[in-house]
Amino acid sequence: MGGCSAPNCSNSTSTGKQLFRFPKDPSRKKKWVVNSRRDFEPTPHSRLCQDHFEESQFEEIARSSAGGKKLKPNAIPTLFSIGEPPYPAVTTSYILLPMKAEPVEKELTFGDHGYARRNPLPGMEEEDADRTAEDQQPCTHCQLLKKQLEQEMQHTARLQKEAEEMKKRLYRLDRIEKGLHNFLYEDQIRALSLTKRSRRAVWSPETILKAQKIRRAVGTKGYEYLREMGYPLPSYRTLCNRLETKIMVTTDMSCEMLAELGLGIMAPCDSPSEAVGDNDEEELIGVLS
Numbered sequence: 001m002g003g004c005s006a007p008n009c010s011n012s013t014s015t016g017k018q019l020f021r022f023p024k025d026p027s028r029k030k031k032w033v034v035n036s037r038r039d040f041e042p043t044p045h046s047r048l049c050q051d052h053f054e055e056s057q058f059e060e061i062a063r064s065s066a067g068g069k070k071l072k073p074n075a076i077p078t079l080f081s082i083g084e085p086p087y088p089a090v091t092t093s094y095i096l097l098p099m100k101a102e103p104v105e106k107e108l109t110f111g112d113h114g115y116a117r118r119n120p121l122p123g124m125e126e127e128d129a130d131r132t133a134e135d136q137q138p139c140t141h142c143q144l145l146k147k148q149l150e151q152e153m154q155h156t157a158r159l160q161k162e163a164e165e166m167k168k169r170l171y172r173l174d175r176i177e178k179g180l181h182n183f184l185y186e187d188q189i190r191a192l193s194l195t196k197r198s199r200r201a202v203w204s205p206e207t208i209l210k211a212q213k214i215r216r217a218v219g220t221k222g223y224e225y226l227r228e229m230g231y232p233l234p235s236y237r238t239l240c241n242r243l244e245t246k247i248m249v250t251t252d253m254s255c256e257m258l259a260e261l262g263l264g265i266m267a268p269c270d271s272p273s274e275a276v277g278d279n280d281e282e283e284l285i286g287v288l289s
Helices: 026-035 124-136 140-180 186-191 205-228 236-241 255-261
Strands: 019-021 047-049 247-249 284-286
Antiparallel strands (some): 019 047, 247 284
């Protein structure tokens, strides 16, 4: 069996010294190598003798049958007869590393920004002057775009003004339409957009009854005068055609005389604006309402 691996130590079991193999734990093994003052990698056969351990590193009671000493689980060799190790020897079972001091924040004073150059480099002044002159010169394209922008803004303002006028006109028309609904029916309002004497007007029964009442109230001439003024009313022939019961009679009485009688008989043939038929002899249509 080999002897002690420490420098300048020839102890072995033949001389009565007990040998201890290097621990398997890498951290403890490194501590043994550092303290033994050797720069080598221990092998499974490397040993250190008992002379390199203090008495405090052994168990108080021997556990072997031969009465040999037993190292503590955290034993560290510290007794060697050569100079100081290349770095401090390990005397404890663990290493206490000093805590890193926190950096102290220093008050930074920038002053007038010393990282900036106070004096420009040669030639920089001329370049700056050229750039300033170019910036001051008006750009033709920019001027054109500016002019187009002004024109667009004027056009937008004009359109906004026209939109406001249209809103006012729509408001007035809406009020007029509401006012017309107070005394005209829908078909009468539609007839206002048609030309006079237009036959495309479609009259509702309510409008026919209303026209009959107006004609009875104002007479034939008054009724025709209202139609000439543009009041939306059906023609006299339309009134006669829309009546429910028609009786053909012949009489020499005028329309005014028939109206004064109050019998509900109307004579459409005497309407000044429309002819009754193509026949020469006068025919009167009497309508009983």
